[in-house]
Amino acid sequence: MKALLALSRAIDTLNDRIGRAVYWLVLVAVLISAGNAIVRKAFDMSSNAYLEIQWYLFSAVFLLCAGYTLLKNEHIRIDVIAGRFSRRTQTWIDVLGTIFFLLPLVALILYESVPWFLRTWQSQEVSPSAGGLILWPAKILLPIGFSLLGLQGLSELIKRIAFLQGLIPDPGEKQVAKTAEEELAEEILRARGDKA
Amino acid sequence: MTAFLIANMAPLMFAALVVFLLLGYPVAFALAANGIVFGLLGIELGLLSPALFGALPERIWGVMSNDTLLAVPFFTFMGLILERSGMAEDLLETIGQLFGAVRGGLAYAVVFVGALLAATTGVVAASVISMGLISLPIMLRYGYDRRFAAGTIAASGTLAQIIPPSLVLIIMADQLGRSVGDMYAGAFIPGIILAGLYASYTLLVSFVKPTWVPALPPEARTMREPDGTTGNRSLLVLFVLSTVVAIAVWHLYYNPYKPEAGTDVRLVVCVSAGTAVAFLAAVVNKLTGMGLLSRLAERVVFVLIPPLALIFLVLGTIFLGVATPTEGGAMGALGALVMAVGRRRLNWKLLRQSMDTTAKLTTFVVFILIGARVFSLTFYGVEGHKWVEHLLSALPGGQMGFLIVVNILVFVLAFFLDFFELAFIIIPLLAPVADKLGIDLIWFGVLLAVNMQTSFMHPPFGFALFYLRSVAPAKEYTDKVTGKRMAPVTTGQIYWGAVPYVVIQLIMVSLVIAFPQMVMVYKDDAPINDPSKVEIQIPSNYTPRDPVAPGKDGAVPGPAADPLEQAIQDQENADKAGDALQDDFKQN
Numbered sequence: 001m002k003a004l005l006a007l008s009r010a011i012d013t014l015n016d017r018i019g020r021a022v023y024w025l026v027l028v029a030v031l032i033s034a035g036n037a038i039v040r041k042a043f044d045m046s047s048n049a050y051l052e053i054q055w056y057l058f059s060a061v062f063l064l065c066a067g068y069t070l071l072k073n074e075h076i077r078i079d080v081i082a083g084r085f086s087r088r089t090q091t092w093i094d095v096l097g098t099i100f101f102l103l104p105l106v107a108l109i110l111y112e113s114v115p116w117f118l119r120t121w122q123s124q125e126v127s128p129s130a131g132g133l134i135l136w137p138a139k140i141l142l143p144i145g146f147s148l149l150g151l152q153g154l155s156e157l158i159k160r161i162a163f164l165q166g167l168i169p170d171p172g173e174k175q176v177a178k179t180a181e182e183e184l185a186e187e188i189l190r191a192r193g194d195k196a
Numbered sequence: 197m198t199a200f201l202i203a204n205m206a207p208l209m210f211a212a213l214v215v216f217l218l219l220g221y222p223v224a225f226a227l228a229a230n231g232i233v234f235g236l237l238g239i240e241l242g243l244l245s246p247a248l249f250g251a252l253p254e255r256i257w258g259v260m261s262n263d264t265l266l267a268v269p270f271f272t273f274m275g276l277i278l279e280r281s282g283m284a285e286d287l288l289e290t291i292g293q294l295f296g297a298v299r300g301g302l303a304y305a306v307v308f309v310g311a312l313l314a315a316t317t318g319v320v321a322a323s324v325i326s327m328g329l330i331s332l333p334i335m336l337r338y339g340y341d342r343r344f345a346a347g348t349i350a351a352s353g354t355l356a357q358i359i360p361p362s363l364v365l366i367i368m369a370d371q372l373g374r375s376v377g378d379m380y381a382g383a384f385i386p387g388i389i390l391a392g393l394y395a396s397y398t399l400l401v402s403f404v405k406p407t408w409v410p411a412l413p414p415e416a417r418t419m420r421e422p423d424g425t426t427g428n429r430s431l432l433v434l435f436v437l438s439t440v441v442a443i444a445v446w447h448l449y450y451n452p453y454k455p456e457a458g459t460d461v462r463l464v465v466c467v468s469a470g471t472a473v474a475f476l477a478a479v480v481n482k483l484t485g486m487g488l489l490s491r492l493a494e495r496v497v498f499v500l501i502p503p504l505a506l507i508f509l510v511l512g513t514i515f516l517g518v519a520t521p522t523e524g525g526a527m528g529a530l531g532a533l534v535m536a537v538g539r540r541r542l543n544w545k546l547l548r549q550s551m552d553t554t555a556k557l558t559t560f561v562v563f564i565l566i567g568a569r570v571f572s573l574t575f576y577g578v579e580g581h582k583w584v585e586h587l588l589s590a591l592p593g594g595q596m597g598f599l600i601v602v603n604i605l606v607f608v609l610a611f612f613l614d615f616f617e618l619a620f621i622i623i624p625l626l627a628p629v630a631d632k633l634g635i636d637l638i639w640f641g642v643l644l645a646v647n648m649q650t651s652f653m654h655p656p657f658g659f660a661l662f663y664l665r666s667v668a669p670a671k672e673y674t675d676k677v678t679g680k681r682m683a684p685v686t687t688g689q690i691y692w693g694a695v696p697y698v699v700i701q702l703i704m705v706s707l708v709i710a711f712p713q714m715v716m717v718y719k720d721d722a723p724i725n726d727p728s729k730v731e732i733q734i735p736s737n738y739t740p741r742d743p744v745a746p747g748k749d750g751a752v753p754g755p756a757a758d759p760l761e762q763a764i765q766d767q768e769n770a771d772k773a774g775d776a777l778q779d780d781f782k783q784n
Contacts, residue, residue: 023555026269027547030533033270033526037519051263054522058269059260061555062562069559075222076560080612080657082220090220097221101229105570108232108249109256116253142256180553181321184279185667188329191285 001167004158011155012071015148019068022061029057048131056138063145067152073172087170091160094172098157106150113142202241206580209234213571213621223617224560227567235574244577255569259562263522264370269558270525271361272319274510276550277532279322281541283502284313288330290499293419294492296412297426300402302335303348303409304395310352311391314359316506316528320652321663324353328667332685337675338416341408342685344401346668347693350660351394351700354652357615358645359387361510361524364615367561368641371623376521377514381718382638384511386646389714390704397700419492427490434474434493442470459717464512471504506531561616568620581628588629595633596709602626603647603705610651614659618648639715643708650701655691664690 033054040046069075082090121136159171201208209230216226238244259265287309295301295308306327313323327349335345357364360380369379402409421427445466450457478497481489489497510528513519519527536542575581591597609618623644630640652660668685675682708715 019555020552023548023551026273026551026554026558029266030270030273030526030529033266033523034530037523037527041518055261055263055266058266058558061269062559063260065555065559066563069556069563070222072556074556074560075224075563076614076616077220077222078217078613078617079220081218085220093219093221097219097225101216101221101225104232105225105228109252112249113253113256138260139253139257141260142253180276180549181325181663181666183549184322185325185329187280188285188326191282192330 001162001165005162005168008155008158008162011151015067015071015152015155018148019065019071022064022068025057025061029054029061032057048127048129049133052127052129052133056133059138059141063141064148066145067148070149070152070156087172088164091163091170091172095157095160095164098153098160102153103150106146106153109146110143110150113139113146117143198241201237202243205234205238205243205578206575206583209575209578209580217617222560222563224563224567227564227621228570231567231571231574234578238574238578244574248573248577251573252570255573256566259565259569262370263520264366264376265562265565267361267366267376267522267525268363268561269554270522270529271363271366272557273550273554274525274529274532275317275319275322276553277529277536277542277546278317278506279319279326280546280550281532281536281539283316283499283535283539284309284323284326285330286499287312287503288327290419290495292331292334293417294431294496297414297417299406299411300398300409301411302331302338302340303344303398303401306331306348307352307355307391307394307398310349310355310394311359311388312500312503312507314355314357314362314387315511316503317356320353320356320660323356324350324660324663325667327353328664332664332668333675334416336669336682336685337678338412339407339410341405342689343693344408345693346664346685346690347695347697348394348398350653350658350664350690350694351697352391353660353663354649355387355391355394357649357652358383358390358642360384361514361521361528362645364619364645364648365641366521367616367619368623368645371619372627372637372641374637374641377517378638378718379641380511380514380521382715383642383645385714385717386642386704386708389707390646390700393700393704394697397696419495421490421492425490427492430488430490431493431496434477434489434497437477438470438474441473442466445469461516464508464515467504468508468512471501475501502535506535564616564620568624571621572624581625584625585629585632588626589632595635598629598633599635599643599709602630603643603709606644606647607650607702610648611654611657613651615648615651618644618651636712636716638718639708639712642715643705646701646708647705650698653694653698653701655694658694661690661694 032050036046036050036054082093085093117136117139120139125135127133127135156171159168162168163171212234213227213230216230217223219226232249235244235248239246239248288305291305291309292302295305298304310323310327313326317323332345332349336342356362360383362383365379365383366376369376372379398409417426419427443466446462450462450466474497478489478494481487481494506528509531510524513527514521514524533542536546588598588601591601593600606618606622609622613621627637627640631637650658652658655661665687668690669682671684673682673684674680
């Protein structure tokens with residue numbers, strides 16, 4: 001179990017680093033899209049490459065952050081009923097859900113998407129629109145993203161089993177120190193405290 | 197047993213979905229797993245082709261290359277930056293001062309600012325938190341009824357869901373296969389009317405229960421002229437002047453020179469002209485120190501300019517047809533960044549936090565969509581859409597019967613599900629039926645959006661109530677200004693306060709059903725640069741939504757001889773609401 005927990009920590013670190021690096025692409029996409037819109041209107045010129053790079057970046061964000069979002073426990077759940085279960089029951093649901101829901105999905109997508117990506121890579125296929133980008137860098141995101149998701153699923157599975165055995169504290173607690181909403185509330189209070 | 201399974205795959209699959217979702221495992225994966233389990237079962241029973249799942253990469257590719265969804269991270273990021281820029285606080289304070297002296301004035305201020313914030317940020321949590329921290333203590337201090345104050349704040353925060361640019365409308369447009377611009381244009385007037393209904397409720401209360409909504413005492417109005425007058429007259433003059441300019445542009449420019457311009461284009465330009473005049477006057481006044489305007493008037497103009505400028509930058513450009521909604525979102529995000537820098541509120545921590553939240557929100561939203569597409573691949577394969585259609589089209593009363601049943605269904609589901617779950621699971625099932633009955637899909641979408649807004653207000657799971665609870669005083673406290681001990685706001689008061697607004701929401705749903713014209717205005721004013729408009733103006737004429745990307749959803753190309761292959765092709769085509777209908781045309 002010790003070795004497994006070390007593996008889980010390594011996966012957590014990997015996805016955390018990737019998540020923190022990849023979220024900068026949000027800003028890059030905003031700047032490219034706004035810049036492209038301004039240039040398109042002001043100088044009446046545009047290229048499909050700029051339009052396509054936007055959704056490449058968008059895809060990179062949600063696929064590469066899939067594992068990160070799972071790590072942070074931010075994939076939404078319906079907890080109307082499940083919220084009333086005990087923590088142990090909820091952890092059991094997570095264990096079984098990971099084994100029977102998440103990992104089969106990851107396996108299936110990897111099985112289907114790797115050959116799908118390889119075909120595009122071998123043919124060096126380019127987007128059909130004029131000035132379009134080469135396709136494989138976008139297509140490879142799918143197997144990579146789901147691999148990261150699968151790895152994180154594995155890590156969550158290890159952590160939850162360890163919790164059920166009483167080896168570690170509850171991993172299901174949200175890991176962020178403060179939510180964005182709490183930060184906002186604090187900032188408003190601070191600003192008002194200054195004034196009063 | 198096998199025969200039973202084969203005959204009832206769709207209902208069984210739907211029942212299993214409910215169980216899977218209620219287990220509390222993340223929705224995205226529960227949805228996908230449901231699709232996989234029943235897909236394998238279907239293949240085993242010979243209902244589905246073994247090549248079924250080969251279509252998955254292309255289906256996810258369709259989500260990746262979707263320009264509409266790109267607007268989701270942009271508007272989210274914009275909202276997150278904006279909520280921390282201090283704009284909401286300034287607005288609430290100044291508008292509260294302005295309206296405070298009237299009976300019910302603070303409540304009008306909350307509704308008005310709620311609507312303004314809705315048209316810029318579109319984040320329910322941020323609006324509710326700002327109003328809960330700034331307006332609620334003042335309302336309590338001067339003796340507002342606690343339930344009324346809490347309900348008004350929670351409800352006004354949810355206006356962000358229906359007034360463009362809301363995420364709800366983007367996703368609704370995507371799921372209905374319509375353009376986001378049309379959705380925005382269609383939702384605009386109902387959104388304003390809804391805010392008007394909230395204000396009318398305050399008006400009603402101020403007559404029926406005047407003690408619930410007292411006017412602020414004179415000493416509470418801190419923004420005064422040196423001579424002690426309120427400065428209202430100066431503001432009134434400025435307001436009249438701006439209105440005259442706006443009306444003049446409408447009548448003296450548009451009527452004679454551009455009579456063909458649509459209502460929303462005119463509205464954008466006229467309001468901008470009026471605002472520009474007020475802004476100019478305030479700037480001149482400030483620079484020259486002439487004292488032409490009262491302090492109040494100057495202040496009101498300056499706090500209203502940033503939100504109005506952002507509204508113009510985002511909604512104005514979209515309605516004028518200058519920008520696509522995606523570009524509007526990016527411009528808005530850039531504008532919010534500039535504003536946060538200007539107000540010295542932007543720092544690395546805030547920037548990183550906003551990107552982090554945006555990335556996570558985008559991921560979970562898109563993954564629900566991916567899960568829903570894995571689900572629908574199998575669900576359409578076992579003819580689930582026909583089953584739903586059969587169930588719903590057999591309802592008595594045609595269009596009206598369908599709308600009433602669907603709205604009751606969504607209203608009830610909104611107690612348990614949040615908006616994203618409703619939009620991705622329920623809408624794709626309902627849309628083809630609605631379309632077959634000849635219901636305009638934009639109208640249908642706006643109607644459901646108004647209805648789903650209640651999911652934020654339903655006790656005990658409504659998010660708006662939850663956020664208000666987190667910032668409303670939960671313990672007895674001492675008021676900073678009066679020094680009096682104040683009772684806490686109880687959870688029961690928050691819940692009961694929301695009830696009248698849920699009723700108003702239902703009234704609004706019936707109004708939208710009774711007067712579709714308020715949505716249909718989207719048809720008069722097609723922005724020029726949106727090619728999809730041409731198709732949309734002819735109802736029930738289907739063309740693929742995104743003709744640019746060939747093969748996006750056609751993973752199984754070519755004519756298919758065997759019925760199984762045909763079924764797969766159908767599922768592929770049937771994925772989008774509109775295309776499902778086309779299928780039925782082919783077969784009938």
